[in-house]
Amino acid sequence: MLSASIEELDIEYAKRYSLYQSLTTNVENLIRTLLESADIEVLRIETRTKSLDSFSSKIRREGKDGKYKKLGDITDLSGIRVIWYCMEDVNRICEIIYNNFHIDKKNSTDKRKTNAPDQFGYLSVHYIVSHDARRKNLPENKQFTGMKAEIQIRTVLQHAWAVLDRRFRYNSPDEIPLAVKRKLFRIGAQLEGADEDLSDVEAKLKALRENYEKVFAAGAYKEEINRDSIAVFIDKSAAALAIVGDARASGIQAYEPVRRDVLERSVLLLVRMLKSMRLDSVDDLNQLLQKLQPRALDIFKEYMNYRSNKPLTISNYGVIRLILCFSDGDLGVRARNNSGFGGALAEFLNAKFRPAPPKVKQEK
DSSP states (O other): OOOOOOHHHHHHHHHHHHHHHHHHHHHHHHHHHHHHHOOOOOEEEEEEEHHHHHHHHTSTTTTTTTOOOOGGGGGOOOEEEESSHHHHHHHHHHHHHHHHHHEEETTTTTHHHHTTTTSOOOOEEEEEOOOTTTTTTTTTTTGTTTOEEEEEEEEEEEHHHHHHHHHHHSSGGGGGGGGHHHHHHHHHHHHHHEEEEEEEHHHHHHHHHHHHHHHTTTTTTOOOOOHHHHHHHHHHHHHHHHHHHHHHHTTOOSSSSOOHHHHHHHHHHHHHHHHHHTTOOOHHHHHHHHHHHHHHHHHHHHHHHEEEEEEEEEEEHHHHHHHTTTOHHHHHHHHHTTTOHHHHHHHHHHHHHHOOOOOOOOOO
């Protein structure tokens, strides 16, 4: 095949630019679907299709003369960047990408494996991909035959270093003035160390959740109240599950699909309520729910009747917050004062627990 001139490459890319934009969106959507199926909710996905001006500058850059014979030789025209918190999840994401795309190994780089101990840079992964044999002949993908995309996978701290790298625009240690080299290496080392520390924290949290599952399954609830213990407890406790079941039976719906951000806010609201109620342990909550459970279905039906059975969606944690508002005495007062509910739910609770007006004495 004859090599295309620089001008011909410019013309060809301009003609196919919209197709590369479609490829970027296509690959992004597939990545989102794959990660959602694996229950991985990424921090951020960024996309870009190289602009016509950037393309023109790239192929004319010093040292690139004659490198690009055809458009397919340029592998980063369509770019997707996946950013997550810790290395463990980055490793999982890399595995998913590797197993669901055809990887151009010659042009892909994994700097986790190639960086020397003192190498300047960040440990991200760059895969050059195309659709694999399972997907390339699908009707929606045939238009992308012969086209490649670049997928970058990195942690949020690796991304921070990449942004700094672009800011200072140094590509190797030899280009750095001696006056600033030491500080830049220190920043890189600190970010890499922080990345490792975050991975350690994630591993410890995972081990803690696994321990909660083990002890709760054995019926031991003496653990402290925190976000992770409560999240595991609500999923494992017979009393909590029965109350949630009563809520669903009354017509209160669950979130489908489950949104992680909603659940995070909801569990934190529940923990805040429990702290305000001055419960000392998960066992205190378990005993309280056991007392409330026989009344739960009637309470939920009463509320649905109050709102004329209009559709209502509440998370499992929100259901537990609602039932705790019906605790006796000061526990109930503190729960209602810190329920986090607004709108119709707040009105219902106010009407339900509003003190009766004092009786007016009749004059004789």
